[in-house]
Amino acid sequence: MDILASVGMWEAMFRIATPFILGTLGVLLCERVGVLNLGIEGIMTFGAMIGWLTVYSGGDLWAGLAAAAFFGAMFGLLHALMTVPLGLSQHVTGLGITLFASSFSYYVFRLAIPTSTSPPTIEPFRPVAIPGLSEIPFFGPVVFNQTAPTYLAIVLVVVIAWVLYRTPLGLAIRMTGENPHAVDAQGIDPILLRIGTIMAGSALMGLGGAFLTLAAFNSFFPTMVQGRGWICIALVVFALWRPGRALLGALLFAFFDAFQLRLQTAVDGVPYQIFLMLPYILSILALVLMARKARVPQALMQPYRRGER
Numbered sequence: 001m002d003i004l005a006s007v008g009m010w011e012a013m014f015r016i017a018t019p020f021i022l023g024t025l026g027v028l029l030c031e032r033v034g035v036l037n038l039g040i041e042g043i044m045t046f047g048a049m050i051g052w053l054t055v056y057s058g059g060d061l062w063a064g065l066a067a068a069a070f071f072g073a074m075f076g077l078l079h080a081l082m083t084v085p086l087g088l089s090q091h092v093t094g095l096g097i098t099l100f101a102s103s104f105s106y107y108v109f110r111l112a113i114p115t116s117t118s119p120p121t122i123e124p125f126r127p128v129a130i131p132g133l134s135e136i137p138f139f140g141p142v143v144f145n146q147t148a149p150t151y152l153a154i155v156l157v158v159v160i161a162w163v164l165y166r167t168p169l170g171l172a173i174r175m176t177g178e179n180p181h182a183v184d185a186q187g188i189d190p191i192l193l194r195i196g197t198i199m200a201g202s203a204l205m206g207l208g209g210a211f212l213t214l215a216a217f218n219s220f221f222p223t224m225v226q227g228r229g230w231i232c233i234a235l236v237v238f239a240l241w242r243p244g245r246a247l248l249g250a251l252l253f254a255f256f257d258a259f260q261l262r263l264q265t266a267v268d269g270v271p272y273q274i275f276l277m278l279p280y281i282l283s284i285l286a287l288v289l290m291a292r293k294a295r296v297p298q299a300l301m302q303p304y305r306r307g308e309r
Contacts, residue, residue: 038094072206
């Protein structure tokens with residue numbers, strides 16, 4: 001109860017959730033348009049590296065985020081070109097991009113920093129207290145005393161939800177994931193729409209990785225993503241492919257993670273590995289319960305070829 005009453009734990013929940021929010025939104029966009037992107041783990045790793053390297057080389061923090069989004073979009077373009085016009089396996093292509101991007105991240109990092117035994121550090125984003133709102137008891141410090149990328153992630157949830165459900169573009173994206181032939185019949189090219197949406201989703205994945213080096217930590221190491229990309233893929237199913245639910249799922253997983261970190265110091269005599277498993281076990285249980293209601297986009301993982309049925 002002392003842990004649950006701590007402002008620090010709930011504040012950490014939003015910080016831990018930020019890369020999951022961004023990554024889950026990225027996967028959600030890709031799957032809404034009918035393409036599974038298993039390259040997220042590698043894209044997040046490269047985003048973390050290139051964001052950090054941009055700032056370390058003299059750029060500002062926002063330039064680091066922009067670089068991560070740009071290269072994320074480029075990896076998304078690579079994935080899209082192989083899976084949409086060419087119709088190659090989305091599973092194999094995604095895993096190949098994960099392996100390539102992860103290895104390429106370490107290669108570029110070693111080219112830039114060839115001799116350092118410990119990762120060099122940068123000055124990361126600092127929490128920004130919103131005047132007035134941050135002074136609200138308990139709720140204020142938790143929500144309104146976060147870093148700029150966390151605020152950006154929450155705003156993007158609202159923006160993407162509005163685009164998907166309130167604009168013609170969102171309707172076209174959702175329909176492409178259900179029936180691309182119907183979209184084509186309306187004069188919209190589903191191939192170009194899929195490519196553009198995959199690039200946008202992959203840019204969000206790059207931002208999720210960059211958050212780790214530019215806000216959560218202040219340095220880069222190759223294994224820092226630690227499976228967050230795979231969790232994002234599971235969270236999309238938990239969210240039933242809806243941005244609002246994606247936010248809730250990311251916060252739920254982050255709550256479990258923040259809680260177990262504090263349990264390790266509060267409970268003696270229990271192997272710490274038990275606490276490390278806790279967020280994943282609870283997330284799997286929540287996923288199993290929600291997956292029963294899941295309605296997968298009908299054209300997900302189905303290549304589109306004009307004229308074929």
